[in-house]
Amino acid sequence: MVEKDGFLLKCAQIVGHQNLLLDPEDRLAYGFDASRLEAMPACVIMPSSSEEVSLILKEASRERIPIYPRGAGSGMVGGAVPTEGGVVLSTERMNRIIEIDDDNFTVLVEPGVVTGTLQRAVASHGLFYPPDPSSLAFSTIGGNVATGAGGPRAVKYGVTKDYVLGLEVVLASGEIIKTGGSTVKRAVGYDLTRLMVGSEGTLGIITKILLRLIPMPKERYLLFVPFRNEEDAAKAVVGILKSRILPSAIEFMDGAIISLVSSYLRDTREEPKPNIPDETGSILLIELDDPQPLLDRNTDAVRQICIDNGALLVSASYDEKESESLWSVRRAISPSLARIRPAKINEDVVVPRSKLPHLVKAVQAISKRFSLPIVSFGHAGDGNLHVNILYNPEDEGERKAAIKATESLFQAVIELRGSISGEHGIGLAKSPFIRWEISPETLETMWRIKCSLDPYNILNPGKIFVPNRAFIEKK
Numbered sequence: 001m002v003e004k005d006g007f008l009l010k011c012a013q014i015v016g017h018q019n020l021l022l023d024p025e026d027r028l029a030y031g032f033d034a035s036r037l038e039a040m041p042a043c044v045i046m047p048s049s050s051e052e053v054s055l056i057l058k059e060a061s062r063e064r065i066p067i068y069p070r071g072a073g074s075g076m077v078g079g080a081v082p083t084e085g086g087v088v089l090s091t092e093r094m095n096r097i098i099e100i101d102d103d104n105f106t107v108l109v110e111p112g113v114v115t116g117t118l119q120r121a122v123a124s125h126g127l128f129y130p131p132d133p134s135s136l137a138f139s140t141i142g143g144n145v146a147t148g149a150g151g152p153r154a155v156k157y158g159v160t161k162d163y164v165l166g167l168e169v170v171l172a173s174g175e176i177i178k179t180g181g182s183t184v185k186r187a188v189g190y191d192l193t194r195l196m197v198g199s200e201g202t203l204g205i206i207t208k209i210l211l212r213l214i215p216m217p218k219e220r221y222l223l224f225v226p227f228r229n230e231e232d233a234a235k236a237v238v239g240i241l242k243s244r245i246l247p248s249a250i251e252f253m254d255g256a257i258i259s260l261v262s263s264y265l266r267d268t269r270e271e272p273k274p275n276i277p278d279e280t281g282s283i284l285l286i287e288l289d290d291p292q293p294l295l296d297r298n299t300d301a302v303r304q305i306c307i308d309n310g311a312l313l314v315s316a317s318y319d320e321k322e323s324e325s326l327w328s329v330r331r332a333i334s335p336s337l338a339r340i341r342p343a344k345i346n347e348d349v350v351v352p353r354s355k356l357p358h359l360v361k362a363v364q365a366i367s368k369r370f371s372l373p374i375v376s377f378g379h380a381g382d383g384n385l386h387v388n389i390l391y392n393p394e395d396e397g398e399r400k401a402a403i404k405a406t407e408s409l410f411q412a413v414i415e416l417r418g419s420i421s422g423e424h425g426i427g428l429a430k431s432p433f434i435r436w437e438i439s440p441e442t443l444e445t446m447w448r449i450k451c452s453l454d455p456y457n458i459l460n461p462g463k464i465f466v467p468n469r470a471f472i473e474k475k
């Protein structure tokens with residue numbers, strides 16, 4: 001398909017031969033993401049500027065060639081997987097931090113900048129970019145904007161969309177548009193910035209991003225709190241939020257994770273190694289970053305609420321380095337799950353915060369019903385849990401049970417007035433279920449927007465709107 005009318009030759013002229021990958025081994029590396037769904041792209045193209053992206057899209061539009069934008073490929077729903085062949089457009093060479101504006105608290109970046117790199121760069125100016133997906137060491141800002149990524153600090157600071165002031169986007173036609181701008185307020189025309197954030201590469205290719213920053217909090221305390229069971233931990237979360245104290249993160253780990261956390265702590269050289277009593281059945285990591293003397297007062301109050309709700313103990317860490325090693329425990333969970341079962345379905349469901357104890361109970365019931373280990377952890381402060389359904393893909397019974405368990409989870413979440421995705425988006429993996437949450441009229445409105453911006457459906461086709469069940473289940 002891509003050889004049509006010399007498309008490849010034109011692309012090579014635009015980006016240079018060295019930035020067009022055609023060998024199968026190279027292409028294979030760009031055919032999957034963290035969802036484990038995969039498909040072979042016809043080629044991979046790595047432009048270095050908005051102008052190059054524009055020229056590529058003009059050609060692709062003319063020849064009706066599908067284009068799949070890709071950041072780091074850390075997405076959990078197959079969003080960057082090239083399901084219908086075509087071209088993977090990787091933003092890895094568009095990785096410049098263009099300007100940090102100290103006076104207006106903004107930063108202008110290209111989409112391929114890694115989130116953690118951006119955070120460190122602005123921190124050296126005393127500024128803070130709060131969105132902190134656990135993948136921040138490798139995911140890109142472009143991918144974060146395209147998926148609307150969130151992280152532990154969302155409970156206080158919000159998610160990626162709350163920090164995007166403006167975008168440069170290349171439309172399917174190759175036209176380059178600019179949305180928003182560097183003022184704090186703006187009331188001119190439709191809010192196309194919000195439309196693009198979370199559009200998962202289906203409406204345009206994001207080529208520049210203007211982000212809002214805030215002053216870096218001066219101090220942070222981190223509490224590591226083991227509980228006897230998940231219900232006590234979930235009740236403590238509700239208790240903290242009811243007290244009107246807003247921690248900067250409240251992370252939850254369920255009972256199934258405790259042995260993984262303990263063995264990680266045994267193996268790692270990271271210090272400190274917090275005390276985990278034998279009877280621990282759940283852990284909360286709670287971060288507070290208020291200005292003093294409020295920080296001390298709020299920390300004492302949160303400590304008391306945890307104890308009142310059955311905390312086995314509360315260990316506090318007061319400096320950045322110590323806290324970082326505790327955070328590394330939390331970030332190590334996801335990769336360690338393979339010790340329980342070789343495969344997992346990782347769902348990022350979200351419920352209203354007060355319903356968290358109900359969600360925890362529903363997950364336990366689903367695990368029992370389908371006889372599968374299910375591990376939950378995540379951003380309890382905003383009702384967003386990563387529910388990992390673990391299974392052995394070689395065992396047909398377990399594989400089918402895992403799919404059924406996922407459907408039961410979605411049903412439970414929708415009954416609790418929640419959403420099937422708090423962070424990862426729909427992509428390919430959740431496309432069969434979007435109709436469970438969104439009415440036909442709403443979905444039709446979204447599709448009309450898609451058709452008006454991308455009339456030939458060349459941008460990330462097969463995602464969000466197409467219930468691609470067969471593709472997913474055969475994996």
Ligand SMILES: Cc1cc2nc3c(=O)[nH]c(=O)nc-3n(C[C@H](O)[C@H](O)[C@H](O)COP(=O)(O)OP(=O)(O)OC[C@H]3O[C@@H](n4cnc5c(N)ncnc54)[C@H](O)[C@@H]3O)c2cc1C
Nearest residue numbers: 071072073074075079134135140142143146150201206423
């Ligand atoms: C261990 C681990 C932990 C994770 N933790 C979190 C978490 O805490 N919170 C969270 O939200 N997610 C998390 N994720 C998921 C993932 O990291 C995020 O979805 C992230 O935003 C994807 O970024 P990426 O650069 O890897 O994008 P990719 O996976 O490459 O792409 C994701 C989507 O964005 C589109 N896209 C990428 N770049 C552009 C662009 N420039 N223009 C238009 N569309 C584009 C792609 O087409 C695709 O649809 C985690 C993943 C892993 C593996």
